[in-house]
Structure formats: C-alpha cells, structure tokens
Amino acid sequence: MANIKSAKKRIRTNEDARLLNAPVKTEMRTMIKRVEKLVNENNVEDAKVALNVAIKKIDKAVQKGIVHKNNGSRQKSRLVRKVNQLGA
Template identity: 75%
Template sequence: MANIKSAKKRIRLNEDRHTLNAPVKSEMRSSIKRVEQFVSEHSVEDAKTALKNAIKKIDKAVSKGIVHRNNGDRQKSRLTKKVNQLGA
C-alpha cells in the first residue's frame, strides 16, 4: 500500500477514472459484438444500423481517451469491411 500522500491521491484518482471509463468501454465492446452477431446471421439491415451505433460508441471512447485513435480507426475499418462484404 502507498505511504506517500501523492501516491494515495493517484490511487484514488485512478479508481475514480476507472469507474467512469469502464461503462463507456463496455458499451463500445457490446456494440461491436452486436454488429459481428448480425454479420454472422447475415442480417444486412440490422448490421448496418448496428454499425452506425458502434461507430458512435467507438468515436466516443476515442474522444474520451479510453481507446487510442488508431485502435478506434482499426475497429471501425474492420467492422465496416465485414458489413460491406455482407451486402455485396
């Protein structure tokens, strides 16, 4: 356990940030899984609407600094590619 006052504060702040960031990251992951589920079911319209929602969630996580920009771009690219292959 930390003995120094600044280290105790750092632990407290990290816990506070974790409680705020965890739901955003969880929503992002869930929306990604939802898109992949619709793709596996070959449901084109549902996959497209879920993709829009997933892109919003990914962008929100990137803007809050929860996920790195390149990671978010990669996730969006892969999901879009899957949905486009489904429609073709």
C-alpha cells in the same frame, strides 16, 4: 500499499477514472459484438444500423481517451469491411 500522500491520491484518482471509463468501454464492446453477431447471421439491414451505433460508441471512447485513436480506427475499419462484404 502506497505510503506517500501523492501516491495515495493518485490511487484514488485512478479508481475514480476507472469507474467512469468502464461503462463507456463496455458499451463500446457490446455494440461491436452486436454488429459481428448480425454479420454472422447475414442480417444486412440490422447490421448497417448497428454499425452506425457502434461507430458512434467507438468515436466517443476515442474522444474521451479511453481507447487510442488508431485502435478506434482499426475497429471501425474491420466492422465496416465485414458489413460491406455481407452486402456484396
């Protein structure tokens, strides 16, 4: 346990940030899984709609600093590639 006052404050601050960031990250992961599920079911139209939602969630998480820019770009790229392969 932290003894220094600034360390105690840092613990509180980190916990507050974690509570705010967790739902954003969870929602992002949920949307990614939804796209992957639709791709596995060969549902092209719904997968494209879900892809747009997932991209928005990923971009918002990157904007808030919850995930790194390169991580977000990689996830978007992989999802787009899966949906495009499905349509081809």
